[in-house]
Amino acid sequence: MSETNLFPYISEFLGTVEFQAEVIQDGHIHDGWYIHTNHTTYPETILQKVNTHVFTDPDGLMQNIHQITSFLQKKNPSQKQLNLIPTSLRKIYFQATDGSVWRMYERIPNCYSTQITQNLRQVYEAGRVTGYFLKQLQDYPVHSLNISIPDFHNTPKRYQDFLQALSAADAELVQLVQPEIEFLHKRSDHFGLIWEALYEQRLPWRVTHNDTKLDNILFDLNTDQAICLIDLDTIMPGSALFDFGDALRAMGNPAAEDEPDLTKVEFQMPVFEAYTQGYLATAGEILTEQELSWLALSPWLITIEIGMRFLTDYLQGNPYFRIHYPMQNLYRCRTQFKLASDMEAQQYLMKSIVQKLRNGMYSLGIESKQES
Ligand code: GN1
Ligand code: MG
Numbered sequence: 001m002s003e004t005n006l007f008p009y010i011s012e013f014l015g016t017v018e019f020q021a022e023v024i025q026d027g028h029i030h031d032g033w034y035i036h037t038n039h040t041t042y043p044e045t046i047l048q049k050v051n052t053h054v055f056t057d058p059d060g061l062m063q064n065i066h067q068i069t070s071f072l073q074k075k076n077p078s079q080k081q082l083n084l085i086p087t088s089l090r091k092i093y094f095q096a097t098d099g100s101v102w103r104m105y106e107r108i109p110n111c112y113s114t115q116i117t118q119n120l121r122q123v124y125e126a127g128r129v130t131g132y133f134l135k136q137l138q139d140y141p142v143h144s145l146n147i148s149i150p151d152f153h154n155t156p157k158r159y160q161d162f163l164q165a166l167s168a169a170d171a172e173l174v175q176l177v178q179p180e181i182e183f184l185h186k187r188s189d190h191f192g193l194i195w196e197a198l199y200e201q202r203l204p205w206r207v208t209h210n211d212t213k214l215d216n217i218l219f220d221l222n223t224d225q226a227i228c229l230i231d232l233d234t235i236m237p238g239s240a241l242f243d244f245g246d247a248l249r250a251m252g253n254p255a256a257e258d259e260p261d262l263t264k265v266e267f268q269m270p271v272f273e274a275y276t277q278g279y280l281a282t283a284g285e286i287l288t289e290q291e292l293s294w295l296a297l298s299p300w301l302i303t304i305e306i307g308m309r310f311l312t313d314y315l316q317g318n319p320y321f322r323i324h325y326p327m328q329n330l331y332r333c334r335t336q337f338k339l340a341s342d343m344e345a346q347q348y349l350m351k352s353i354v355q356k357l358r359n360g361m362y363s364l365g366i367e368s369k370q371e372s
Contacts (some may be wrong), residue, residue, distance in 0.1 A: 012087045012094040013104040014039045015177065021047070026115065026215060028321045029054055029233070034107065042085055042347045044107040049100055050093070054162045054320070055233065058093065058101040060146030065090045065232045067145075068137070068207070075136050080108055081228040089328060111218040111227055117251050122161065122224060126217050127278025129226035130209070130247055135282045136238055137207035142237045146208065152234060153242045153357045154208055155191040159184065171313040176357040177330065180311055183337050187304060194294070198239050203290055208238035213250035240291050243334060245302030248275055252299065253339055258331040267342035272299070273353050284361045294359060296350035300343040307336025 006021050017037040024032035024046070031049040039045075055061045065084065072081055085104040087094045089157045093103040104152055117123055151157045160186065166174065174181070199202040209216075216231040250257070252282050255264040276295060280287075313320045314329035342348065 002150050005361060006035075006047065008184065009094065009096070009102045009137070010035060010037070010051075010104075012102065013085050014042060014045070015046075015088060027231075035104075040105060042104075044109065045085060046105045046107050048103050048105075050103060052099070052101055055173065057146060057148065057150055058095075061101065061233060061339060061366065062093045062101075063147060064146050064235050066172060068232065069141070071140055073135055077341060079228065082106070082108070082230055085214060099112055108218060108227065110221045112221055113215050113218055115215045116254065116256070117214060117268075117271060120270055122219065122226075123251055123271050123274040124278035124297060125224065125226035125273035126214060127280075128282050129217060129228060129278075130212050130243055131279040131281065131283030133209060133229050134206060135286055137243055138286050140207050142205050142207050145237055147236055148234060149206045149236070149287065153225040153238055153302070153305065154195050155193075155308075156195060156302060158305055158312070159188055159191050160310050162315075164310045165315040171369055177311060177315070178309075180330075180337060182306055184304070184311075190296060190301070191305075192239050197290070203239050203241070204288060205237045206240050207235065208240065208243050210234035210238055210242055210246070213245040214247070215250075238285065241298035242293055242302060244295060244299070245298030246306070247318060248272060248299035249303035249306060249336065251275060253335060255324055255335065255337055258328050259335055260327075260331050262334060262338045265338045267346065269349060269353070272350055273357070276354060276357055280361055282355055284358075292354070295354045297309045300340055300347070301348075303336050303340045307333045309339065310336065312356050320369065 007019075010017065010019055016035060017039045019035050019037040022034040022036070024034060026346070029051045031051075034045045035045045035047050050061070052058055054132050062084075069081060069083060072079065073083070081105045082090050085106060086092060093101055114122075166181065194203065198205065209232070209291050210227065211231055211234045216229055218227040218230055219225065222228055248271070252267045252275075253259075253265055254268055255261075259265055264345055286291075309334035310321065310329045314333065318326075319327055321332070322327055
């Protein structure tokens with residue numbers, strides 16, 4: 001969409017302003033632009049056109065974002081975070097006559113996000129801010145949230161979707177992905193682990209972000225401290241383990257998510273340690289025994305789940321994740337399966353790192369709550 005075509009949407013939020021728009025390249029789901037304007041209160045903003053094929057209840061989604069950001073703002077007014085800019089009719093989003101849904105956020109100044117981990121300090125910070133998010137929302141009425149994407153981290157359901165895509169796919173494609181198919185079949189008995197524990201109340205329902213990869217965290221340009229989580233679309237009831245696992249599958253990889261050369265993709269144990277340390281520093285005191293005991297396991301399950309989603313999309317002709325070249329979703333899947341294999345090989349070490357950090361936590365007087 002060209003700049004001039006954005007004017008009607010921008011003016012819904014900011015009135016008549018002069019502006020320049022810069023396309024945001026890195027989201028897989030929505031269209032987005034940085035908007036620079038001569039507006040006195042909101043000179044720097046982010047405009048997004050919500051993908052209503054993925055988010056079929058945009059109103060429910062926007063209510064979640066509004067409620068959660070307002071709640072967080074009240075809890076800690078000094079914490080910088082994403083804030084929605086209302087329309088001139090005081091609505092939290094704008095729905096155009098063609099049905100398209102638009103929203104605008106204030107852009108937080110002097111910060112950056114990155115796709116690839118630059119140092120362990122940054123990783124620690126990412127863990128700390130994600131644990132803080134969990135902790136700040138521990139008394140939010142979790143089941144009042146709308147379900148923006150049903151079954152988002154329902155791994156057994158994702159496996160069923162994969163099997164369905166497989167049975168409908170071209171024989172040639174199926175041939176090409178034989179190793180990936182086998183990889184999934186071999187591990188499928190374990191896919192229900194977290195989801196079933198949640199439903200059986202062995203794990204607590206929590207407000208979770210559900211997309212905690214590194215590029216969804218803002219860092220302060222001057223201090224490198226993590227400021228807040230962004231991309232709040234998938235905030236829903238879930239398990240803390242979804243967020244912990246998803247973060248590590250993304251941060252533990254020193255290469256790109258679609259790196260075709262798998263020798264460059266290797267799960268980084270120092271990243272696991274630094275992230276866990278940061279996460280426990282904020283969330284450690286509220287996690288249950290069951291959550292703590294699965295910290296080493298959750299990155300493995302979530303990594304497989306997301307790899308499986310990329311593979312399903314590839315088999316279906318890529319209707320979901322935005323691609324820039326035909327093989328991209330298959331390459332994305334392969335990096336995930338490589339990371340998951342590394343985690344399998346290092347599961348024992350991962351467990352012992354969690355144990356060591358937990359012992360440190362106790363010695364600092366931060367005790368975890370027992371399972372409720
Ligand atoms: C998508 O929107 P984005 O690019 O942050 C996806 C996540 C995946 C991620 C993989 C709503 O996230 O679940 O983990 O791509 N979001 C949705 O990079 O499906
Ligand atoms: Mg997203």
